[in-house]
Amino acid sequence: MTEATDPARRDVLGPVVGAFDAHEPPSRDLAADCVHCGFCLTTCPTYVLWGEEADSPRGRIHQIQQGLDGEPLTGSMVSHVDRCLGCMACMTACPSGVRYDRLIEATRAQVERRHSRTARERALRAAVFALFPYPNRLRLLRGPLRAYRASGLRRLVARTGLLERLAPTVATLESLTPRLTKVPRPPRRVPARGPRRAVVGMLTGCVQSAFFPDVNAATVRVLAAEGCDVLIPARQGCCGALSVHNGRTGEARRFARALIDTFTGTGMDYLVVNAAGCGSSLKEYGDLLRDDPAYAGRAAEFAARVRDLSEVLVELGPAAPRHRLAVTVAYHDACHLGHAQGVRAQPRELLRSIPGLTLREIADPEICCGSAGIWNVLNPEPAAELGDRKAGDVLATGAELLVTANPGCLMQVAAALRRRGATIGLAHTAVVLDAAIRGLPAAALTD
Ligand code: SF4
Numbered sequence: 336m337t338e339a340t341d342p343a344r345r346d347v348l349g350p351v352v353g354a355f356d357a358h359e360p361p362s363r364d365l366a367a368d369c370v371h372c373g374f375c376l377t378t379c380p381t382y383v384l385w386g387e388e389a390d391s392p393r394g395r396i397h398q399i400q401q402g403l404d405g406e407p408l409t410g411s412m413v414s415h416v417d418r419c420l421g422c423m424a425c426m427t428a429c430p431s432g433v434r435y436d437r438l439i440e441a442t443r444a445q446v447e448r449r450h451s452r453t454a455r456e457r458a459l460r461a462a463v464f465a466l467f468p469y470p471n472r473l474r475l476l477r478g479p480l481r482a483y484r485a486s487g488l489r490r491l492v493a494r495t496g497l498l499e500r501l502a503p504t505v506a507t508l509e510s511l512t513p514r515l516t517k518v519p520r521p522p523r524r525v526p527a528r529g530p531r532r533a534v535v536g537m538l539t540g541c542v543q544s545a546f547f548p549d550v551n552a553a554t555v556r557v558l559a560a561e562g563c564d565v566l567i568p569a570r571q572g573c574c575g576a577l578s579v580h581n582g583r584t585g586e587a588r589r590f591a592r593a594l595i596d597t598f599t600g601t602g603m604d605y606l607v608v609n610a611a612g613c614g615s616s617l618k619e620y621g622d623l624l625r626d627d628p629a630y631a632g633r634a635a636e637f638a639a640r641v642r643d644l645s646e647v648l649v650e651l652g653p654a655a656p657r658h659r660l661a662v663t664v665a666y667h668d669a670c671h672l673g674h675a676q677g678v679r680a681q682p683r684e685l686l687r688s689i690p691g692l693t694l695r696e697i698a699d700p701e702i703c704c705g706s707a708g709i710w711n712v713l714n715p716e717p718a719a720e721l722g723d724r725k726a727g728d729v730l731a732t733g734a735e736l737l738v739t740a741n742p743g744c745l746m747q748v749a750a751a752l753r754r755r756g757a758t759i760g761l762a763h764t765a766v767v768l769d770a771a772i773r774g775l776p777a778a779a780l781t782d
């Protein structure tokens with residue numbers, strides 16, 4: 336039984352009119368902002384892939400409007416909503432300022448509550464949400480994954496294509512898993528090197544801390560070198576980004592309250608985030624908890640302190656000298672940094688400040704690489720197609736190193752490059768800056 340058919344829940348959620356019940360339906364006013372100009376169409380990855388109006392931003396907004404006007408929530412509408420990557424390229428392209436992010440999040444929350452998924456879909460989503468938002472559980476996977484790699488089984492499985500045939504989703508997860516390095520957990524407080532210029536809290540993240548601890552270690556070193564006291568509370572939970580992007584609003588609010596509590600009283604000037612998807616959600620906490628009398632004010636105040644790492648570093652200005660790093664870099668805009676947060680200039684400015692580094696632009700930078708949180712796990716085939724397109728555009732730059740600011744993008748593009756047998760290096764912006772500050776050779780990034 337879904338919440339829509341449960342009479343007890345209907346009292347709480349209000350009557351169903353068309354596709355939606357009365358509990359936080361998508362806003363009719365926001366949907367009406369769309370003037371159907373179509374400027375967003377060519378930036379939408381699903382429209383680029385399939386050329387279908389129903390899989391474009393304009394088409395999805397039209398379906399939401401139809402749902403508000405009385406059309407029921409059909410399987411067809413759910414599939415077009417599910418296929419949206421939530422990349423927000425349409426918001427960058429839209430001259431009318433349509434808040435597609437709010438429309439799709441409200442619609443997804445209704446879908447999650449009111450639509451009956453198949454048993455397979457339910458099982459897959461249950462597994463994903465029992466694992467990904469819990470860094471301690473993700474860390475438990477590191478040992479078995481390392482053993483799998485060391486055994487040589489990965490090469491055998493890749494050669495035979497067995498996993499793809501048996502279980503495409505497991506194959507996707509396996510292909511996305513990065514090379515796992517052992518890095519000690521950062522201490523709770525790292526003092527600034529030299530005069531202190533700011534006190535920053537640091538979000539360690541779920542996937543970032545489990546699979547990219549080297550990125551967190553580099554982030555801490557760079558912040559300290561630039562004059563920041565870095566506070567890293569030990570028991571940080573998930574920020575709720577995956578949950579809110581997938582319509583699990585109640586769960587996202589629980590994560591958000593807990594994270595606000597974790598950082599309350601630390602005395603931080605900023606909360607620094609080095610994962611684009613997390614940063615975009617954290618900046619929206621004020622909206623997420625707007626109806627919670629105990630947290631609304633705290634959430635807005637908390638959100639105002641959130642900064643992507645590149646924003647903080649540019650705001651502070653460089654203090655630590657950069658050594659020469661002779662490397663050609665292609666910078667990939669993670670959607671939740673570029674489109675959702677509008678942070679494009681700062682990472683480029685930081686990279687250009689490194690002597691010897693040459694920056695190259697990737698064609699069609701607005702098109703998503705296909706990672707999109709867990710979209711690539713739920714939709715492995717189109718995600719691989721988008722990953723292959725991005726990998727081709729990256730290789731066309733001739734760069735030796737791909738740099739981006741999101742763990743999902745790093746895993747997605749790395750998997751696509753591996754499929755092509757390409758050997759380009761991959762690194763987070765923090766790792767490149769750290770190498771320049773410490774005077775490491777370019778080979779430390781490209782090998
Ligand atoms: S968020 Fe991305 S995938 Fe979804 S409609 Fe907008 S451009 Fe298309």
Ligand code: SF4
Pocket residue numbers: 368369370371372373374375376392393396425428429430431432433
């Ligand atoms: S660009 Fe904006 S106004 Fe135009 S169709 Fe797309 S969402 Fe609607």
